[in-house]
Amino acid sequence: MKYDAWILSNVWPFNTSAYAEAVEVWHEYRIPIIISTFTILMIVRTVLHTRLPREKLSITPPPASPTLAAEKKIAPVGTGNKKPISEKVTEKVPRRIVGGVKKRNSSQDDVVTGDEKIQVLVFFSSLTTTTEKTAKVFTEGLAQKLKSVNKASRFIEPEILDLSYIDYDEYFINPPKSDSNVQYFYLLLVPTYNIDTVLDNFLEHLQETHNDFRIDTAPLSPLLGYSVFGFGDREGWPTEADGFCSQATDIDKWMAKLTARKRAFPLGMGDPKTDATERLKEWKDGVEDILEHIAETGGLGEGVVGSGDAVESDVEDVDEDDDGEVLFAEQKVAQKKTKSSKKDDMNDMEDLGKTLNKIAAEAEESGEIEIDFTNFSKKAKKPTAAPVIKEMVPKDSPTFNSLTKQGYSIVGSHSGVKICRWTKSALRGRGSCYKYSFYGIASHQCMETTPSLSCSNKCVFCWRHGTNPVGTTWRWVVDPPEMIFDGVKAGHYKKIKMLRGVPGVRSERFAEAMRIRHCALSLVGEPIFYPHINEFLSMLHAERISSFLVCNAQHPDQLATLKHVTQLYVSIDASNRESLRKIDRPLHRDFWERFNACLDILKKRRFEQRTVFRLTLVKGFNIDDEVEGYAALVEQGLPCFVEIKGVTYCGTSSSASAGLTMQNVPFYSEIQEFVLALTAALQKRGLGYGIAAEHAHSCCVLIASDRFKNERGKWCTRIDYQRFFELLEGGGEFRPEDYMGEETPDWAQWGNGGFDPRDERVYRKGKNKVPLAVKAEEEEGGE
Ligand SMILES: Cc1cc2nc3c(=O)[nH]c(=O)nc-3n(C[C@H](O)[C@H](O)[C@H](O)COP(=O)(O)O)c2cc1C
Ligand code: SF4
Numbered sequence: 001m002k003y004d005a006w007i008l009s010n011v012w013p014f015n016t017s018a019y020a021e022a023v024e025v026w027h028e029y030r031i032p033i034i035i036s037t038f039t040i041l042m043i044v045r046t047v048l049h050t051r052l053p054r055e056k057l058s059i060t061p062p063p064a065s066p067t068l069a070a071e072k073k074i075a076p077v078g079t080g081n082k083k084p085i086s087e088k089v090t091e092k093v094p095r096r097i098v099g100g101v102k103k104r105n106s107s108q109d110d111v112v113t114g115d116e117k118i119q120v121l122v123f124f125s126s127l128t129t130t131t132e133k134t135a136k137v138f139t140e141g142l143a144q145k146l147k148s149v150n151k152a153s154r155f156i157e158p159e160i161l162d163l164s165y166i167d168y169d170e171y172f173i174n175p176p177k178s179d180s181n182v183q184y185f186y187l188l189l190v191p192t193y194n195i196d197t198v199l200d201n202f203l204e205h206l207q208e209t210h211n212d213f214r215i216d217t218a219p220l221s222p223l224l225g226y227s228v229f230g231f232g233d234r235e236g237w238p239t240e241a242d243g244f245c246s247q248a249t250d251i252d253k254w255m256a257k258l259t260a261r262k263r264a265f266p267l268g269m270g271d272p273k274t275d276a277t278e279r280l281k282e283w284k285d286g287v288e289d290i291l292e293h294i295a296e297t298g299g300l301g302e303g304v305v306g307s308g309d310a311v312e313s314d315v316e317d318v319d320e321d322d323d324g325e326v327l328f329a330e331q332k333v334a335q336k337k338t339k340s341s342k343k344d345d346m347n348d349m350e351d352l353g354k355t356l357n358k359i360a361a362e363a364e365e366s367g368e369i370e371i372d373f374t375n376f377s378k379k380a381k382k383p384t385a386a387p388v389i390k391e392m393v394p395k396d397s398p399t400f401n402s403l404t405k406q407g408y409s410i411v412g413s414h415s416g417v418k419i420c421r422w423t424k425s426a427l428r429g430r431g432s433c434y435k436y437s438f439y440g441i442a443s444h445q446c447m448e449t450t451p452s453l454s455c456s457n458k459c460v461f462c463w464r465h466g467t468n469p470v471g472t473t474w475r476w477v478v479d480p481p482e483m484i485f486d487g488v489k490a491g492h493y494k495k496i497k498m499l500r501g502v503p504g505v506r507s508e509r510f511a512e513a514m515r516i517r518h519c520a521l522s523l524v525g526e527p528i529f530y531p532h533i534n535e536f537l538s539m540l541h542a543e544r545i546s547s548f549l550v551c552n553a554q555h556p557d558q559l560a561t562l563k564h565v566t567q568l569y570v571s572i573d574a575s576n577r578e579s580l581r582k583i584d585r586p587l588h589r590d591f592w593e594r595f596n597a598c599l600d601i602l603k604k605r606r607f608e609q610r611t612v613f614r615l616t617l618v619k620g621f622n623i624d625d626e627v628e629g630y631a632a633l634v635e636q637g638l639p640c641f642v643e644i645k646g647v648t649y650c651g652t653s654s655s656a657s658a659g660l661t662m663q664n665v666p667f668y669s670e671i672q673e674f675v676l677a678l679t680a681a682l683q684k685r686g687l688g689y690g691i692a693a694e695h696a697h698s699c700c701v702l703i704a705s706d707r708f709k710n711e712r713g714k715w716c717t718r719i720d721y722q723r724f725f726e727l728l729e730g731g732g733e734f735r736p737e738d739y740m741g742e743e744t745p746d747w748a749q750w751g752n753g754g755f756d757p758r759d760e761r762v763y764r765k766g767k768n769k770v771p772l773a774v775k776a777e778e779e780e781g782g783e
Contacts, residue, residue, distance in 0.1 A: 116154070117181065117182045118156065118182075118291070118295060119156045119159065119178075119182050119184050119185070120158040120184075120185045120187060120291065121185070122158055122159065122188075122189065123162075123166075123171075123189070124162060124163065125189075125197070125198055126162075126191060127193065127197060127458070127585060127586075129585065130191065131189055131190065131191045134189065134276070134280065138189065138284060139158050139159075142284065149291070149295065150295065152295075155291070155295065156182065164198045168205040172202075172206060172220070173219055174219050174220070183224050184223050184224065185223065185264070186227075186255070187226070187228075188229070188255070189228075190228065190248050191231045191232065191247075192230060192245050193247070193587070195473065196588065197589050198589045199251075201589070206251065206255070209258060210254060210257050217257065218259060220255070221260040224264070224300070225294065225300050226262055227263065227264050227268075228251050228255065228268070229267070229268040229269070229279075229280060230270075231269075231270060232245035232248070232270075232271055233271055233273065234273075235271075235398075240269075252267040262300065264287065265287050389475070389476065390475075391414070392453060392476040392477070393410055393414060394413065399469060403416060406418075407419070409488075409491035410453075412479035412484055413476065413477055414477075415449065415452070415479065415488060415530075416450055417448070417491040419448070419492070420446070422443040422446075423446060423448075423496075423513070426442060427499055427505045428506065428509075429504070429506045429509065430504075431755060431756060433695070433698060434695030434702075435520075437693055437694075437695045437745075437755075437756070438692075438695070438717050438718070438748065440718040440719060440721075440741060440742075441518045441548075444510075444513040446519070447489070447492045449492070449519060449521065450525045450526075451484050451527055451530035452526055452528075452530040453469060453525045454470060455470055455526045456471065456555070456586065456587045457526075457587065458470060458586075458587070459573060459584050459585065460585065460621065461647045470587060478531050480532070482539070485536060493516075496510075516545055517544075517545060517546065518545060518546045518548070519540050521549040522549070522550035526555065528551045529558065533558070534561070534562065541564075541728055546566040546724065546725075547567075548565070548567045550614060551569065551571070552570075553594065554591060559598050564608070564609055566610070567612055569611075569613075569614050570599070570602055570611075570612070571616065572614060572630070572633060573622060574621075574626070574629075575628075576626070576629050577592040579622050579626065583618060583621045596636070600636070602637045603638050606637075607735050608734075608736075609736055610719070610736040611637070611641070612640065612641045613633070613637065613642045614643050614645065616646075617645065617646050617670075618647040618660070618666075619663065619664045619670070620663070623670070627678050628681055630678055631681035631682050634678075635682075635685055638687075641702060641703065641705065641708075641717070642678070642689070642703040642704075643701075644675050644678070644702075645698065646666045646668065647664065647665055671700075671701060672701065675701045676691075688707075689703050689704065689705055692715040692750065693715065693748045694750050694752070694753065695755075697753075697754070700754075704717055708737075714744070716742065716744060718742050718743075719740070720739045720742075723738065724739040
């Protein structure tokens with residue numbers, strides 16, 4: 001019997017015609033039957049999957065995220081009728097975060113459970129050392145305090161870290177790696193600068209870390225907590241809306257995001273000139289309390305002010321809507337848009353567009369800010385009001401009053417002119433400054449001026465800081481060069497005329513002084529900062545006024561485009577990066593790169609114009625062990641001359657606050673020693689330099705390149721000014737040797753002191769005949 005026939009007769013209970021019909025139906029409908037069955041099975045599976053609670057198969061946390069122990073979560077106190085977030089989460093599973101951004105929501109994720117150690121890290125940033133000094137004192141005080149709290153043994157000695165030197169990746173992507181059971185607490189003390197500083201880098205790093213899709217949005221949540229204190233200036237930035245402590249505010253916000261809102265204590269702010277001490281003390285007390293609390297209880301505590309609780313999150317940060325979804329403001333707007341469009345049932349794109357605009361406007365009105373958390377653009381900036389360009393030194397400003405009290409005539413809104421003490425001295429026949437000994441410049445015919453009272457450094461030895469404005473870029477009203485030129489000349493002549501009646505003024509010198517022959521662009525500030533510096537120089541040269549321009553080696557772009565000057569100076573205040581940072585306190589974060597770029601420019605220019613390195617020696621800052629470093633810089637820039645000058649002491653509170661005292665002023669014998677050592681170091685390197693001249697009265701010595709020796713081997717450091725103007729007016733190319741002047745007079749040469757024998761040497765009562773250290777009021781203006 002065949003198998004089919006056997007089945008029919010033994011298994012199939014019905015008759016054969018019924019079977020044949022069934023087979024026929026199957027053949028006809030088998031595809032829809034299979035599809036329907038499969039679909040029904042899938043629906044049943046999906047329903048069961050979403051309804052039934054699931055067991056966690058693994059306890060491994062997701063990469064880069066600490067274990068989230070839902071059991072640890074404590075209901076926040078003080079949230080009114082709102083249910084604790086953790087409860088809501090378990091009620092509505094799964095909890096959706098629109099936009100796919102991972103977010104943590106409790107400050108209790110990482111608690112100290114028993115014997116963990118607590119390490120406080122105090123980060124600071126400082127340009128002009130206020131914050132640095134304060135942070136040091138603060139950290140010492142905190143260390144003392146933590147020794148006396150309950151559970152003091154939990155605390156490791158707090159550590160202080162400079163944001164300019166640390167690797168952000170080590171501290172601000174994840175907490176530092178530690179093999180023992182140490183947990184970290186971050187404190188940040190930062191100033192605010194509306195110019196480019198290291199803080200911009202830092203903020204960018206925080207922002208990028210938060211927005212980096214590869215890492216958790218809150219990778220710093222394992223921290224125990226953090227708090228920020230900002231230093232600002234209410235005089236310039238009176239309110240927070242004006243930018244008072246704006247960078248501290250930004251850091252606080254980004255840290256809140258990165259730590260999942262573990263703000264342990266509210267952002268503190270203070271102005272060192274007024275209330276910083278008081279505000280910092282309050283903040284310190286609060287931070288100490290919370291640290292004690294952490295050591296005792298293991299966490300920040302929920303619901304208390306400053307607990308970092310989710311309820312106090314920022315408006316633009318995170319928000320909860322009725323459905324228990326955590327939505328970012330952007331998506332909330334988007335959701336409203338969707339709901340609204342559904343309600344209105346409009347398919348027409350034009351109408352939809354109108355509705356969206358309306359909703360967006362509503363959202364804006366209600367204070368919701370649209371933030372793109374999914375696409376981070378560095379260029380995206382907060383919309384700001386159109387900038388109002390201000391005057392650098394307005395007539396009603398404290399800076400104006402202070403500068404005028406010091407004898408400056410302010411021209412326009414950013415230029416100044418002042419009579420230097422050597423001009424007065426020369427008028428009375430009592431000697432010119434070292435520029436006469438070295439270069440033949442008569443001080444009574446010299447005008448000292450600057451077209452930019454602003455500077456990008458805060459050198460410890462500068463007698464004007466506290467008064468002169470600072471900045472890294474020109475952000476003020478620009479006065480025309482003609483106005484400045486006429487103004488500074490008028491100011492200079494006016495002051496000369498006022499000296500008419502001073503006892504001892506020689507009539508012939510007074511008459512000569514009414515014709516300016518030289519301009520020292522070195523008074524204060526940074527002359528090449530002025531956008532029309534080249535036009536200004538042309539005006540000087542057109543009147544046959546020679547130009548000595550001193551720049552601080554921080555503006556390579558401007559230096560590169562600078563036209564011809566009679567002598568071009570670069571201040572070399574230190575031989576290495578760290579020393580330069582300490583002494584010049586530059587505002588530019590890439591100050592060392594800028595400095596080196598300027599030296600390279602100077603090197604290229606050495607066959608076009610006379611180039612000079614100006615070294616100002618400050619004992620305890622930039623002399624010890626730096627000879628070789630300076631020699632290396634000379635080798636790099638190959639200047640025509642190196643002027644070495646002892647610092648002058650101004651005795652102001654700002655110099656004192658920079659740690660400068662009379663002890664930092666070198667004796668002339670120390671300058672001489674340094675010059676001998678430097679010359680030897682240069683010669684050892686095979687560089688053709690020698691000591692050409694000195695002016696002991698100004699504590700100043702000149703090292704010159706052998707290029708400035710004549711055929712008789714004599715130094716010719718003086719300048720042929722007549723020739724310089726002829727060459728300039730000729731319009732062709734020329735070299736510094738082409739306007740090399742006559743031989744340096746014997747009395748000015750090394751070993752002879754440098755005082756013009758035709759002048760009368762006047763010693764002040766009680767002063768040594770050989771000046772050992774010159775005070776600023778004597779020396780000011782003798783640039
Ligand atoms: C160029 C410059 C820009 C500044 N910008 C701001 C500012 O935008 N907002 C503010 O509150 N303070 C500003 N300040 C004030 C400093 O933040 C304040 O003086 C601070 O104490 C400096 O700290 P530090 O010297 O330790 O770096 C600025 C100061 C300077 C010199
Ligand atoms: S570069 Fe000159 S003006 Fe500027 S801070 Fe230094 S010494 Fe003062």
